[in-house]
Amino acid sequence: xxxxxxxxxxxxxxxxxKMAPFAGYNMPISYTGINDEHQAVRRNAGVFDVSHMxxxxxxxxxxxxLIQFVTSxxxxxxxxxxxxxxxxxxxxxxxxxxxxVYCIEENSVYMLVVNASNIEKDWNWIQSHNRDKVEMHxxxxxxxxxxxxxxxxxxxxxxxxxxxILNLKYYTFVKGRFAGVENVLVSATGYTGAGGVEIYFDDxxxxxxxxxxxxxxxxxxxxxxxxxxxxxxxxxMEMGFCLYGNDIDDTTSxxxxxxxxxxxxxxxxxxxxxxxxxxxxxxxxxxxxxIEMIDKGIPRNGYVICDVNGHPIGHVTSGTQxxxxxxxxxMGYVKSEFASIDxxxxxxxxxxxxxxxxxxxxxx
Numbered sequence: 001x002x003x004x005x006x007x008x009x010x011x012x013x014x015x016x017x018k019m020a021p022f023a024g025y026n027m028p029i030s031y032t033g034i035n036d037e038h039q040a041v042r043r044n045a046g047v048f049d050v051s052h053m054x055x056x057x058x059x060x061x062x063x064x065x066l067i068q069f070v071t072s073x074x075x076x077x078x079x080x081x082x083x084x085x086x087x088x089x090x091x092x093x094x095x096x097x098x099x100x101v102y103c104i105e106e107n108s109v110y111m112l113v114v115n116a117s118n119i120e121k122d123w124n125w126i127q128s129h130n131r132d133k134v135e136m137h138x139x140x141x142x143x144x145x146x147x148x149x150x151x152x153x154x155x156x157x158x159x160x161x162x163x164x165i166l167n168l169k170y171y172t173f174v175k176g177r178f179a180g181v182e183n184v185l186v187s188a189t190g191y192t193g194a195g196g197v198e199i200y201f202d203d204x205x206x207x208x209x210x211x212x213x214x215x216x217x218x219x220x221x222x223x224x225x226x227x228x229x230x231x232x233x234x235x236x237m238e239m240g241f242c243l244y245g246n247d248i249d250d251t252t253s254x255x256x257x258x259x260x261x262x263x264x265x266x267x268x269x270x271x272x273x274x275x276x277x278x279x280x281x282x283x284x285x286x287x288x289x290x291i292e293m294i295d296k297g298i299p300r301n302g303y304v305i306c307d308v309n310g311h312p313i314g315h316v317t318s319g320t321q322x323x324x325x326x327x328x329x330x331m332g333y334v335k336s337e338f339a340s341i342d343x344x345x346x347x348x349x350x351x352x353x354x355x356x357x358x359x360x361x362x363x364x
């Protein structure tokens with residue numbers, strides 16, 4: 001399968017980014033180093049190319065009904081200009097994908113933003129439940145997406161538009177002219193926990209170049225930096241945000257993953273509603289927890305988690321050395337009786353068992 005480029009691939013290469021294949025795309029992993037880029041986002045602002053993500057438009061009088069059936073959250077609460085984090089449960093209560101739902105026009109036009117590696121899978125899944133023949137458009141290949149994240153992101157960008165992005169409330173968006181490009185959607189979302197916006201645009205007539213160049217023209221002198229996927233991972237991990245394929249997948253339920261808050265069991269019937277309701281009533285057998293290392297070592301995906309007697313009780317799903325906190329952190333599933341904060345754990349690292357503890361998320 002040939003590897004795809006984003007509208008910004010040439011820019012990353014010209015800037016000397018370390019490139020690698022990710023979800024079928026040639027993506028920048030880092031420019032100046034993960035720690036340096038991570039701190040730039042936490043303290044100031046950084047630009048991520050996330051054009052590999054998937055975007056679907058659902059249109060028509062039955063669009064909301066379809067979204068309500070295939071997603072766990074309650075999209076009927078969305079007014080025009082609002083977005084929502086949600087997931088697509090499968091028949092058995094696992095997670096097909098996590099996604100964002102944008103209300104473009106109430107009760108008639110919505111945009112779903114899905115993970116790059118799941119574009120085809122999600123499209124087929126939603127389409128297989130599209131009994132009312134809702135109009136669906138996969139606009140992934142022609143949509144550019146930049147995430148400008150960090151405490152100073154909106155201050156840096158405000159001069160590029162007449163839209164009020166300084167005062168955008170979390171999980172709301174506006175559409176308008178940005179950096180001379182029409183119909184740009186600016187959304188107060190992102191997966192770093194550092195604040196900022198995500199910018200969606202139709203990649204036509206040099207729009208990508210215009211937007212990228214304008215952002216760095218105003219942002220460069222203010223310390224704005226391009227950021228790779230390496231720092232995107234460490235930033236989301238410090239917040240305890242789930243990464244699809246690591247912390248959540250087709251075998252994990254949103255209730256096990258701590259995503260009960262996006263699982264609205266009181267809305268009308270949706271996919272796996274009865275399974276999830278029954279799971280909530282009886283209690284989950286395992287839970288996703290934060291892990292903080294006490295001994296020196298990093299908890300890596302797949303490492304076995306043991307109780308203090310060395311008995312296996314779960315496995316690590318994500319782990320890293322936290323640039324902001326200066327300690328090794330991770331996430332993983334453990335049997336529910338071991339999920340309380342400060343419960344001592346042992347992480348099996350090759351032939352050693354290293355001491356760790358269950359930590360509060362976001363990590364501190």
